[in-house]
Amino acid sequence: MPHSAGPIDDVRMKNLAGILLFVVAKSASAQLCAIPGDTVFGADFERSSGRAYYIAPGGNDAQDGSASFPWRTLQHAVDQSAAGDTLCARAGVYNEIVSVSHGGSATGGAIVLRNVPGEVAIVDGTGLAVPNGQWGLVTLQNLSHVVVRGLELRNFTTASTSEVPIGLYITGAGTGIRVLDNHIHDIGTRASGCAANAFGLKVDGTQAPASINDLVIDGNEIDHLVLGCSESLSLDGNVEQWTISNNRVHDTNNIAIGAIGFEGVAPDPAHDQARDGTIRGNTVYNISSFGNPAYGNEYAADGIYVDGGTRILIERNRVHHVDIGVELASEHAGRVTSDIIVRDNVVYFGNSAGVSIGGYGAGVGGTDRCTIVNNSLFHNDRQDTGSGEVQIQFHATSNLIANNLIESTAAGILMSASTADTPAPAALDQNLYFVANGGSPSWNWLGIDYNSLADYRAASSQDLHSSVADPQLADSTTPDLHVAPTSPAIDAGGNFGEAVIGALDFDGRPRIAGAGVDIGAYER
Numbered sequence: 001m002p003h004s005a006g007p008i009d010d011v012r013m014k015n016l017a018g019i020l021l022f023v024v025a026k027s028a029s030a031q032l033c034a035i036p037g038d039t040v041f042g043a044d045f046e047r048s049s050g051r052a053y054y055i056a057p058g059g060n061d062a063q064d065g066s067a068s069f070p071w072r073t074l075q076h077a078v079d080q081s082a083a084g085d086t087l088c089a090r091a092g093v094y095n096e097i098v099s100v101s102h103g104g105s106a107t108g109g110a111i112v113l114r115n116v117p118g119e120v121a122i123v124d125g126t127g128l129a130v131p132n133g134q135w136g137l138v139t140l141q142n143l144s145h146v147v148v149r150g151l152e153l154r155n156f157t158t159a160s161t162s163e164v165p166i167g168l169y170i171t172g173a174g175t176g177i178r179v180l181d182n183h184i185h186d187i188g189t190r191a192s193g194c195a196a197n198a199f200g201l202k203v204d205g206t207q208a209p210a211s212i213n214d215l216v217i218d219g220n221e222i223d224h225l226v227l228g229c230s231e232s233l234s235l236d237g238n239v240e241q242w243t244i245s246n247n248r249v250h251d252t253n254n255i256a257i258g259a260i261g262f263e264g265v266a267p268d269p270a271h272d273q274a275r276d277g278t279i280r281g282n283t284v285y286n287i288s289s290f291g292n293p294a295y296g297n298e299y300a301a302d303g304i305y306v307d308g309g310t311r312i313l314i315e316r317n318r319v320h321h322v323d324i325g326v327e328l329a330s331e332h333a334g335r336v337t338s339d340i341i342v343r344d345n346v347v348y349f350g351n352s353a354g355v356s357i358g359g360y361g362a363g364v365g366g367t368d369r370c371t372i373v374n375n376s377l378f379h380n381d382r383q384d385t386g387s388g389e390v391q392i393q394f395h396a397t398s399n400l401i402a403n404n405l406i407e408s409t410a411a412g413i414l415m416s417a418s419t420a421d422t423p424a425p426a427a428l429d430q431n432l433y434f435v436a437n438g439g440s441p442s443w444n445w446l447g448i449d450y451n452s453l454a455d456y457r458a459a460s461s462q463d464l465h466s467s468v469a470d471p472q473l474a475d476s477t478t479p480d481l482h483v484a485p486t487s488p489a490i491d492a493g494g495n496f497g498e499a500v501i502g503a504l505d506f507d508g509r510p511r512i513a514g515a516g517v518d519i520g521a522y523e524r
Helices: 007-032 074-080 453-460
Strands: 052-055 086-089 092-094 098-100 111-115 121-124 134-141 146-149 151-158 164-172 174-180 183-189 199-205 212-218 221-225 233-237 239-245 248-252 257-260 275-280 283-287 302-307 310-315 318-322 324-329 336-338 341-343 346-348 355-357 366-368 371-373 376-378 390-392 399-402 405-408 413-417 426-429 432-435 442-445 448-450 473-475 480-483
Touching: 052 074, 074 086, 074 098, 074 111, 098 111, 111 151, 134 146, 134 151, 151 164, 164 174, 164 183, 164 212, 183 199, 199 212, 199 221, 199 239, 233 239, 257 275, 283 302, 302 310, 302 318, 310 336, 318 324, 324 366, 405 413, 442 453, 448 453
Parallel strands: 052 086, 086 111, 092 121, 098 134, 111 146, 121 151, 134 164, 146 174, 151 183, 164 199, 174 212, 183 221, 199 233, 212 239, 221 248, 233 257, 239 275, 248 283, 257 302, 275 310, 283 318, 302 324, 310 341, 318 346, 324 355, 336 366, 341 371, 346 376, 355 390, 371 399, 376 405, 390 413, 399 426, 405 432, 413 442
Antiparallel strands: 442 448, 473 480
């Protein structure tokens, strides 16, 4: 006979139903903010332990942080988190300063602070003071294994030279931090002079020998900043083994991306420089210090600036409508930027130099053993500063400039090495030069101008295998700096080995596709 349910069975059925509802609710909650492991940036960094907590502007910090009963503040959420937890911010505005109090672990996974996918979670600094004189809307101090993803950080400003507002601030020492897909904007200072500072995203390695390392900053947008004397995205001090990739930095009034050393950020000078990093695949535009009160009417803001860094690869970036495209220098006497490779970048429509190496004055540092290969430089120095497409300044030694496609405006300054403080600041060869609209070409070597390649070669013994010819660009208006099949750039470059020229061109295609290496950022 069928067994009829009794009181004990009723209880069991109710318990089972409750367990099923709990599992379904837990699964739905986790799926709402589920984050798969990222094989590019390390699977451990977005591996959830099964706990997904939620924050919403209408929540309450006295609740349990579930999807149905979210917390109210991001600060409460990070304070409650443990290794492997994912903190999911629902759409809305969070008017608070967030100081992440602890990190994750290599075994338990990272702590992930992020938006719910598809929703815009905004950390807004309107009306908030800057703690400790220098702080971020989101700050990570002495932490490891933390991911900050998909947040919008905005409206953090000051009128005081004693305060430095930052969108996202990483400081101290730590490993395995990921900053992914955030939008940082409208951070700034209303004070004037070079004592006025603000940053969009700042990384300060302030300890030694412990560093900030294994750091990835990828896919962020940083824009509309008022910076004073500072940078939009800056790495300074004891920071090593890092990647800055696929970010978009634009519409700011000072340097877009900076890797800096010898500023006293780290207590030991031997560790006080950004090093062993990669700046790849970023897009930088509308960057100028002209009108910035700290600079006046100077075109001094770099798209990418290495000031005292070492062993950094800068490749496949698009930099346009900035003051100086890429600069390798040092602002400190007796110090140099060294062992940088700048390759496969596209730099165009700049106000001043496309690429600049060497210190800006005799009393500062310089550039040593840096390699600038296979870049396409087009119509820079539009403000006729005299810097030309390639600029070499003070204390430049043992550098290589080769395989570059260099087309200037009708003003015609292709290369300017005017300081004459070192007899051989760089070796140049296998570059393709051209001057638009029938202009007269000009090279300045050790302070003397030459208006023909032959005269410049005879005086300098440089560019012995270079040429002056129309590169046959796909489009000189937009521009599109790919070249035609009949371009003199095809197979005309030098093969310095994959460690120097890389395996891929700007488009990610094989660097050698024919009989040899093409000149410029693109391989035909």
